[in-house]
Amino acid sequence: MGQSSTRGEGTRPRVPGARQPGRHDSASTAPSGAGRRAPDSAPGGGRGNRRQQTSRRRARRGKRRILRWVAGTVALLVIGTAGAGYLYYRHLNGNLQKSALNLGSHQAPKPTANAAGQTPLNILLIGSDARDSKENQKLGGAKNTFGGAPLADVQMLLHVSADRTNMSVVSLPRDTVLKIPQCTAEDGKTYQATGWTLANESLGRGGPGCTVATWESLTGIHIDHFMKIDFSGVVSMADAIGGVPVCVDANVYSHTHDGHGSGLKLKKGTTSVKGQQALQWLRTRYGFWPDTDVIRTKAQHEYMNSMVRRLREGTKLTDPGELMDLAESATRALKVDDGIDTVKKLYDLAGELKKVPTSRMTMTTMPNVNSTRPGFEEKVDPKPGDAEKLFAMVRNDTPLDGKGAKKKPAEKVSDDPAAPKADIGVTVRNGTGGDGGQPAPGRAGSVAALLTGQGFTRAVADQTLDPQKTTEVLFPSADLEGDAQAVAKALGVPLKSVKKSTDVSGVTMVVGSDWREGTTYPKSTADDGKTPDSANALHGDDKSACMHVDPAYTWTS
Known part of the structure; x- marks a missing residue:
């Protein structure tokens, strides 16, 4: 480990058995000519000898091509160095x-x-x-x-x-x-x-x-x-x-x-x-x-x-x-x-x-x-x-x-019509601790008040803390999807954040850590395809x- 690769200066010897007759890698087959005994040469360097030399040259060329290919791919497999891939040696x-x-x-x-x-x-x-x-x-x-x-x-x-x-x-x-x-x-x-x-x-x-x-x-x-x-x-x-x-x-x-x-x-x-x-x-x-x-x-x-x-x-x-x-x-x-x-x-x-x-x-x-x-x-x-x-x-x-x-797909509007706002029951939970920080105090109550002001008079705050990073509106069954989308639209939450969930019994809004404050849901730039400048x-x-x-x-x- 750490030996020089300079030829003649502590060069790592070939792996024992790499060219022994009959040895094969257990995971793959070596290229033609690699690891095989060449035909016996004919006396006096005749046709058999020429065939042997040609076979060896082809084996070396084939081996070198695969080795170069490996060198081009291993580079991404290790921190700041290179990784490994080599088919020939079982050890x-x-x-x-x-x-x-x-x-x-x-x-x-x-x-x-x-x-x-x-x-x-x-x-x-x-x-x-x-x-x-x-x-x-x-x-x-x-x-x-x-x-x-x-x-x-x-x-x-x-x-x-x-x-x-x-x-x-x-x-x-x-x-x-x-x-x-x-x-x-x-x-x-x-x-x-x-x-x-x-x-x-x-x-x-x-x-x-x-x-x-x-x-x-x-x-x-x-x-x-x-x-x-x-x-x-x-x-x-x-x-x-x-x-x-x-x-x-x-x-x-x-x-x-x-x-x-x-x-x-x-x-x-x-x-x-x-x-x-x-x-x-x-x-x-x-x-x-x-x-x-x-x-x-x-x-x-x-x-x-x-x-x-x-x-x-x-x-x-x-x-x-x-x-x-x-x-x-x-x-x-x-x-x-x-x-x-x-x-x-x-x-x-x-x-x-x-x-x-x-x-x-x-x-x-x-x-x-x-x-x-x-x-x-x-x-x-x-x-x-x-x-x-x-x-x-x-x-x-x-x-x-x-x-x-990719072009941002159009948001799919539910085929289920929404009930009148005053008839839609909405439970609001505080999930603003989803980023690992402390949840914003009273957040569920303030968002429930926003919904009430929008006409959703049955909106209530739930004291349950439900930490998550993004704001979502959940619904338990298909007949409530339209109602859930109406809640999302009222507050500017994207429809992709409206999801079916068996963990809720009615329309439930979980205010995530992406909306810790303010009366307007923050416009997301997550789908604009642009890497933040701060990522360098x-x-x-x-x-x-x-x-x-x-x-x-x-x-x-």
């Missing part, structure tokens, strides 16, 4: 570490298929700061953390659209303030739900499956798979790739007088980073303006975009030995969920990712604001409105690059990205 399956997908008691609903029967793919990429080995301790430093619970330093949700035409990446700052749901580890240990805490603590509460549960709780997005990597994995992968170009607009040295900083030291301009230097880039906070934890995600997006372009162009990765090093490093570096626990499954997943052109990749960071919660003043909260809009776009499979957004979108084909250096961390060459 690679044994390299992979496996764990349960979701350790929480609740899962977000799976997305429905489109007209063609396709569904999106959501993959959570996790970077761990664990100091659980001598190599990770050396790379991570901070001796006071040795033996402590691992933290999810990097969290990126990779969303591949149902039709595989576009891809979105959403980074969650590690210092996001949220609540972690109850998680039960695979050994049976239960971690109770938390109060307000930091997002990166989820990994230490049973493993990656708790980080998945936390994401689903926060975003409402169903996650299909996860992949986790630690410090040493990033270094070994970066070595195997051979370097990724990154840019800074001034000389930078990430180091403070009291010993903080990643240690990254680069000259102004573009530098190809690999190994430990790549890890330093991905972890740098002190050095890139404005020296916040959130700025790391921007640097990680620049690295990931550059790395994807490099691998898809095939730069320097034309030698089968180098690509074998990449596959070996990738499988040793990864911990994955049970659904992608073999090389064959990773290979198939990589095939889905490869369908997306680089130009349709969009990197974003969850819109955020400085937290005002006591004890978390230097941390961040999801930005009201913008964060939920970004999550909703992913849930609804809306491209974050603004291309190919970076597109995959943008080669101009360059990190702005804090003048306090420059140096003279």
Whole structure:
């Protein structure tokens, strides 16, 4: 792990048995000529020898073509580095570490298929700061953390659209303030739900499956798979790739007088980073303006975009030995969920990712604001409105690059005629705590009063708290759909928020956290197909990205 891929300098030897006669991968069949004994050559180098040479050349060409294809697809399978897919060697399956997908008691609903029967793919990429080995301790430093619970330093949700035409990446700052749901580890240990805490603590509460549960709780997005990597994995992968170009607009040295900083030291301009230097880039906070934890995600997006372009162009990765090093490093570096626990499954997943052109990749960071919660003043909260809009776009499979957004369908009006307003009974509940905050006091009563003023004289407030993020009008049976739509229209709530539910006995309005105050339902921009500016979108084909250096961390060459 972490060996150089330079030929002649500690090059990783070929996997034993890879070319032995009669050996086959259990998950697939190697290309023609690969792993087979060539025909015996004829004495004196006759026709048999020529056939043997031709067969070998074809085998090498076929092997190299598949290896290049793999290199172009693995790039998106690991945090800020690359992932793995390699069909030939059965032993690679044994390299992979496996764990349960979701350790929480609740899962977000799976997305429905489109007209063609396709569904999106959501993959959570996790970077761990664990100091659980001598190599990770050396790379991570901070001796006071040795033996402590691992933290999810990097969290990126990779969303591949149902039709595989576009891809979105959403980074969650590690210092996001949220609540972690109850998680039960695979050994049976239960971690109770938390109060307000930091997002990166989820990994230490049973493993990656708790980080998945936390994401689903926060975003409402169903996650299909996860992949986790630690410090040493990033270094070994970066070595195997051979370097990724990154840019800074001034000389930078990430180091403070009291010993903080990643240690990254680069000259102004573009530098190809690999190994430990790549890890330093991905972890740098002190050095890139404005020296916040959130700025790391921007640097990680620049690295990931550059790395994807490099691998898809095939730069320097034309030698089968180098690509074998990449596959070996990738499988040793990864911990994955049970659904992608073999090389064959990773290979198939990589095939889905490869369908997306680089130009349709969009990197974003969850819109955020400085937290005002006591004890978390230097941390961040999801930005009201913008964060939920970004999550909703992913849930609804809306491209974050603004291309190919579907025309908003016309709202369907019920065939059931509404009764007179004065005859419609309406129960109003307070759901304004759906964003995790405190519910707005008296909200159900104030909205019930609005309905009364509109002529719905039978509207009453229910003291039941029913937290949810969006306002909805529910009805139990088809004969009340028209009445429910009349209530929604009166207050400007979109008809798509009128839903049938067996959990209510009459028309019931739940005022969500999207309408905490005011007499007019806020106009939603969730369906306009535009990514919030606060998400700091970076597109995959943008080669101009360059990190702005804090003048306090420059140096003279």
